Amino acid sequence: MAFIALSDLVYLVCLISLQFTAAKPDGCGIRANTQTRIVGGEISYPGKWPWMAAFYRSNSNQYCAGALISDRHVLTAAHCVAAIQPSKLQIRLGEFDLSGRLPVPLPENNNNSARALLEENSAFQNNIYNVEKITVHQQYEPRSHLHDIAIVRLNRPVEFSTVIQRICLPPPSLPSLEDRTAFVAGWGTTAFLGSTSSSLREVEVPIWNNQACLEAIGKNVFDTTLCAGGRIKSADACQGDSGGPLMMPMVDDRWAAIGVVSWGIRCGEPTKPGLYTRTSHYTDWILSTVQQRT
Template sequence: MACIILSNLLPLVCLFYFSIYSTAAKPDGCGIRANTQTRIVGGEVSYPGKWPWMAALYRSNTNQYCAGALISDRHVLTAAHCVSGVHPSKLHIRLGEFDIPGRLPTSSTQPNKSSSGTLLDENSNGNNLYSVEKIIVHQQYEPRSHLHDIAIVRLGQAVLFSPVIQRICLPPPSLPSLEDRTAIVAGWGTTAFLGTSSPSLREVEVPIWNNQACLQAIGKNVFNTTLCAGGRIKSADACQGDSGGPLMMPMVDDRWAAIGVVSWGIRCGEPTKPGLYTRTSHYTDWILSTVQRTA
């Protein structure tokens, strides 16, 4: 059992990390970035290797349409609305990428083989495209209200970890209030409502809202399983194509945890309308048991 302290949060929290790590996992654990260069965020292009757990989701013959986060050597955490009703054979996932191709090649694409020459550098393992073996959508997912908008994707092959492919940590089942703290969301989604997608991974820092204030701003469908975050003064938000990606927060030892999953919002980047995320800590036990059951 590993014990961690979240930055500026008083309680000591412990996670049974080993239950989601196979023997293929690196001994240094989750949430560690090989590239620790720092940069001020705020809707800017990121840089290669900064968020090595980011996953790009593709359906057959479509552009990248959702994101996710690698949480073990076989599992990606994402939003239910991204994968609900999708057959595993129609879904592919790219890992270890910074600049991504808009559409998967249509000719002789082999899962788990690099097909576009878009690998970051010599650290990438050449197996950046993965097939999907199983999709597990939360059993209580409600599409109309976005309640329980969370899912786990099991890859068809174990991941070979590298400096540009790592897994992110999970938060403990109970967290102190995160209100007014800041987190980071990253993705390849559109840079404005109904705008064009970004071929390069982008990131933005967002403040976390009180749920009551969020409910007043949004008007409905804000639950205790919801986490709200977004710019109150300037535009800062996830947008189309970012769905399923992680809302991330650092820990004192510079390990990162996925505290939320991009779920939905009203337009994008409006200061009075935060983005809505599935609160990962509410589902930590479900995630761990699901990953263990499908290991």
């Protein structure tokens, strides 16, 4: 069985800081499609977020998301997988539009590359993975959403391509991210109790101070929580986006998963940010879980 080299992952974790250190020419956090422009968001483009994972239960539509962090592991929210047997779960990687369509219209300067990436993934029929093991954080509390984080181990190694890559992890300690912006992407509903999106959507959201977040939400905001969302326009994750990554470019424009979509009050409320599990608090736990071979 193939496993990610822990030494390689540790090196990349240490590398991803807000101090601009030289990066390796290969590895995590690199996108094939860098064109940048969910609730208040826009349709994305093939290859732009190549670590996105779509979660499916047996005989159901896509219901949660995650982020590929190694050739065998997907990071997600505990509430997405805590009550599911591994045999009842499938993961699809390299997806853009779950119905196989391209967004219309495509930007003129991106039309050919986007189509090429979709065609590449359509020809690659090996992007559906069964699940071998689910590891939910041992202190996960469903009622308060505390420690809402989990790792799914795939049944076989991933074949990396232009549309399937892994995202970086942040170091265990990060400086304040308040007032910076990050991206969240997903196939979830485009409004509270609304319809889902077959195409991957993305939105840029500002990160809140935790005290302001607590005042806005009223409870269940911890030091392991990261809050982000539109203060003026409605920009947020919503139902079906749970488990997906909150993403920020760091060293050499490498992208890291600084948060995991956890919960919120409705969706896209300007005065109510979305709540994310703060990934940097769990970096050591993630590394320890990834290196377990059973």
